[in-house]
Amino acid sequence: MFYPMMINVKNKKVSVVGGGRVAYRKVKTFLKYGADVKVISINFINKFEKIKDKIEIIKDKYTPEYIKNSFLVVAATSSKETNEKIALFCKENKILCNIADDIQLSDFIVPSSIKKGDLIVSVSTSGKSPLLARKIRKEIEEIFPYEYDDYVNTLGETRRLVIEKCKDEKRKNKLLNELIDLDLEELKKRREKYEDCSRL
Numbered sequence: 451m452f453y454p455m456m457i458n459v460k461n462k463k464v465s466v467v468g469g470g471r472v473a474y475r476k477v478k479t480f481l482k483y484g485a486d487v488k489v490i491s492i493n494f495i496n497k498f499e500k501i502k503d504k505i506e507i508i509k510d511k512y513t514p515e516y517i518k519n520s521f522l523v524v525a526a527t528s529s530k531e532t533n534e535k536i537a538l539f540c541k542e543n544k545i546l547c548n549i550a551d552d553i554q555l556s557d558f559i560v561p562s563s564i565k566k567g568d569l570i571v572s573v574s575t576s577g578k579s580p581l582l583a584r585k586i587r588k589e590i591e592e593i594f595p596y597e598y599d600d601y602v603n604t605l606g607e608t609r610r611l612v613i614e615k616c617k618d619e620k621r622k623n624k625l626l627n628e629l630i631d632l633d634l635e636e637l638k639k640r641r642e643k644y645e646d647c648s649r650l
């Protein structure tokens with residue numbers, strides 16, 4: 451059973467084995483979330499050229515040496531046997547792994563997701579149908595046509611102020627609940643007001 455969680459990969463060593471379409475998709479997502487990415491593969495599709503300065507590229511066959519110090523590993527080669535070897539090595543060395551062609555051997559799977567600043571919406575079918583996850587993600591994307599970045603940041607800052615300055619639990623909950631119904635402009639006014647108060 452896959453438990454949904456958010457994992458911090460910023461500046462952490464992530465290794466992706468394989469240089470095809472699937473590996474490329476996984477690498478792009480890890481870069482979006484600030485990981486320190488190494489890619490090991492015999493061949494690479496041309497798209498890797500675009501991101502070659504952002505990753506470490508090792509043009510070789512997989513050997514355990516390349517992945518041994520990783521925080522996370524993704525096995526996305528076209529060789530089932532190699533993917534299985536990677537899974538086994540990760541298990542023995544307690545490294546979390548995602549095996550692109552074998553959910554049973556995977557410690558984690560990747561949901562289809564939307565990132566609007568710090569607002570992240572993820573959809574998973576627990577591996578039953580990645581295409582359905584993608585379809586639902588696209589439907590949800592239409593409900594979020596604009597950038598949430600500024601909104602979620604302002605909400606975060608205003609929430610911090612309420613937590614810092616309001617010590618009455620009941621009132622604090624009331625104020626926090628009010629915040630999520632305000633639009634960005636109202637929220638910014640509220641933040642300014644709370645900044646000027648010593649207590650709420």
Ligand SMILES: C[C@@]1(CC(=O)O)C2=NC(=C\c3[nH]c(c(CCC(=O)O)c3CC(=O)O)Cc3[nH]c(c(CC(=O)O)c3CCC(=O)O)/C=C3\N/C(=C\2)[C@@H](CCC(=O)O)[C@]3(C)CC(=O)O)/[C@H]1CCC(=O)O
Nearest residue numbers: 550551552553559560561562574575576577579580583584
């Ligand atoms: C969501 C997304 C995230 C991402 O990968 O970034 C993702 N797959 C995506 C696309 C996609 N995957 C596949 C196709 C071709 C159509 C088809 O066959 O259906 C397409 C479409 C395309 O490529 O366009 C085929 C496929 N996928 C897996 C297998 C192996 C297997 O089932 O064992 C096979 C068969 C391989 C074969 O034998 O050929 C396995 C997994 N794919 C997952 C995630 C995990 C479960 C997610 C969930 O449902 O919760 C899981 C279990 C492991 C993992 O990868 O983490 C991303 C959409 C991103 C987006 O656009 O939003």
Ligand SMILES: NC(=O)c1ccc[n+]([C@@H]2O[C@H](COP(=O)([O-])OP(=O)(O)OC[C@H]3O[C@@H](n4cnc5c(N)ncnc54)[C@H](O)[C@@H]3O)[C@@H](O)[C@H]2O)c1
Nearest residue numbers: 468469470471472491492493511512526527528532550551
């Ligand atoms: N999880 C998913 O979302 C998903 C989606 C589609 C396919 N898949 C599976 O993912 C795998 C990769 O798919 P793809 O379309 O990217 O394949 P691909 O054939 O385009 O790429 C495979 C890559 O693996 C490399 N490779 C093969 N053997 C290797 C080895 N021993 N060491 C290092 N590199 C090696 C090749 O050089 C190539 O770059 C397949 O097993 C496929 O069934 C997974």
